[in-house]
Amino acid sequence: MTIDPALAPVTLRWAVRLLWGQAVAVGLVAAWLVFADLTAEATDLTSALMVTAFAIGVAVALWALGNALSRRRAGARAPAIVLQLMLLPIGWFMIQGGLGWLGVPLIALGVGVTWLLVSPPTTRALGFE
Template structure:
């Protein structure tokens, strides 16, 4: 009879847990926008239906991608860190254009949220949990 050694459960640091929670919230908001777009696609008349469908499909894909990134980060997959940062850089760009378009409060909130998520993902505790740095006891 063989026994398996006891494996200590891996716990995420608070910084990574909050980043994952914020990414999942972003996925939900983008998903709600996708549902709205589907509704608009079904109830509106369009000069260019293909453009409307393209935007809707892109929004659905974006929601799924953000959720997948959040889930991968929650499972300590280091390869999800760069895509998570890229998504947040895209959110910063969206926030910038919202500010330029007159939605200053919403654009500023998006930029602040994206900067916060990036800071949480690259913080030392998250970096260690994702396997990019030695643990504190190894550096001593």
């Protein structure tokens, strides 16, 4: 049962939307990885399948955490924050590798969603205060 979104603070609603958006984006990457796994001529099959499984798992986790937070399940906040903080080193290494156009937005997204999740209105809505 989802709680009326009109009663949820805007910070929590945006955090949920961004988690769902990330889930869709990672899901698309996972679909591309499945295609690449099926069409590759020479590959390390075990590594390819593990990377694909990891991407699928992250997509499912992001979607599930978004659903849990939309239902105001306080226990979903910490894992969601951990996944957002994982974007910081990923973005940093992208910047170091010359992909600043992608790394900077990833860092901003991780910091932004983390801020939404720890902001006072979200904290109150999840029952931490």
